[in-house]
Amino acid sequence: MVESPSLVAAYGIGKSFGSVRAVDNISFEVQPQQIFSLLGPNGAGKSTLVRMLIGMLPPDEGRFVWQDGKQNGALNRAKIGYLPEDRGLYKDQPVSATLEYFAALHGLNRSESRRVSQRWIERLELTPYVNSKLETLSKGNQQKVQIATAVLHRPELVVLDEPFSGLDPLNQELMVNLIREIRVEGATVLLSAHQLHLIERLADHVMMVAKGRKVLSGTVAEICQGPLGGKTLRIEYEHPIDQALVQRIQGENEIQGIRLEQPNLIAVSFGAHQNQLAWLNKLHEWGSVRTFQSTTTSLHEIYLRVAAGDEPGQSVSETK
Template sequence: MDKLDVILKVDSILKQFGKITAVNNLSFNINRGEIFALLGPNGAGKTTAVRMLMNIIKPDEGKIEFYLKENKSSHIPLASELGYLPEERGLYQEIPIIKTLVFMGTIRGMEKKQAQRSSEEWLEKLELLDRKNEKLSTLSKGNQQKVQFISSVLHNPSFAVLDEPFAGFDPINQEAFLTIIKELRDKGSTILLSAHQMHLVERIADRVLLLNNGKNIAYGTVDEIKKDFSTGEKIIIKFESKPEISLLLNDDAVEKVEFINDTEIKIFLKQNKSLSGLLNKAASNYKITSVRTEQVSLHDIFIERISKDKGDGNE
């Protein structure tokens, strides 16, 4: 990757809290204009990594370099170029929404008028303009989330970190925010996304970093990660009665089998293996009511990799 295309370079950062290593020798790059997803289970070190990127806490070791303006590097990023939606949400509850947003804009380097205009534009976009003079506490949780989101992007940042941006939204608003995040990217912002909704991340992320126990366990584009995944396609077979699982596991094409319920199972196929033999075997022993195939999802990869990492750690 050409250095000019890199907006953030993280080189072997380490952070310890007492005897606990929250982030362990983590390295990755984020390219200008991409949506980069940072994934991992609870306690994986995502928030610590994000706080180090935001210069809220300092790494014990390693280097973080931003290339926000052209090819000029900086260890301490310009606040006006950064947007941050933390996982720990919070804004002033008893102050009119517009006042809070204008304050958030001014501490990010905006002029007051500019902050006012941008806040109003965003409020209109998210259908909250008529409530701009109300206190935040009068809004529903979902609408409070929208205001929090606006506070992190109203200054049009070059680099925005959105930690769990879909949390607390209904499916309709989740879809709306997918579009908004894409629009931000299209307007030139680079997005670092941390989320648990894998089906949404999969649709939006250009590249992904999977973190567990503070370490990188998978890194690349969604396609690259899927390619590296040990299984190929996934088939879901519904039987009339409960099948004997050992019969299916003995097949060469099968990587693993999971029961969805008593009569429905999910079979992960090995790479480049045909499923015709498996289907014949299953049909000769049980009555099949339906068969469908699915692509392996990021969710499956996430579960598999974390489980594998835990297994390795236990060995």
């Protein structure tokens, strides 16, 4: 067995269900203590990829190689903490008993299980509900218990599939901090989520998949400044703009796109190497400008383009 510097490397992973190609020739590497984010629209193949990674599903093609040289799901389960997308717990059981049960499943003895459960109850602000049955808790608090069951044994790799769903903004913030703390404590986090503003803040590395294929991979900065990234110029005019003008320059090669956001507000997207200044002068001739603003294209905007299938097959940075 050859040891690898990355925690896990995937090579040409493929999986089909009947005639549906769920995952198609995906390769990537996850580095130790990295927050690696998996993005993509529903049905893109993210959960299937995650299930193969943790050994719950065998890949049809390709292989996963772990840091210690083991391959394809041979990783010790105790080293993985997994929060599945399809999740639930025993609703008729109390919070403390549930956490202690999962701690015991992870191999902790009785006193360790109690201690660890108590620590997570305090950490997630669940102390008032320690003896409450899960069915009596709010959805957000149930979600916290669920996440605690996945990480209470201090795994090396934490795989979180949609950890923010069902959480209000306050609890989302708590979760962001928790994920950062988990990383600081030495774990690697593989994160699949749709809350792109949170991913932008959290992820060290992002991989976007669509229709089972990898379409983008890199850091948030690399993606936002890459071929699909760049700048967005928003110009607000004193008066409504003639739509015919907008349609006329729609297919111009010098810009990525233009859209009328309001009757008097246009947004023009530029690639990283396209000249905004020349276009600012040109657009100034359309009418009297009230304000203008140049911003970096957000991950959200890039995601929407990828999800719509506008820009398939782009790769920002190659994984090793």
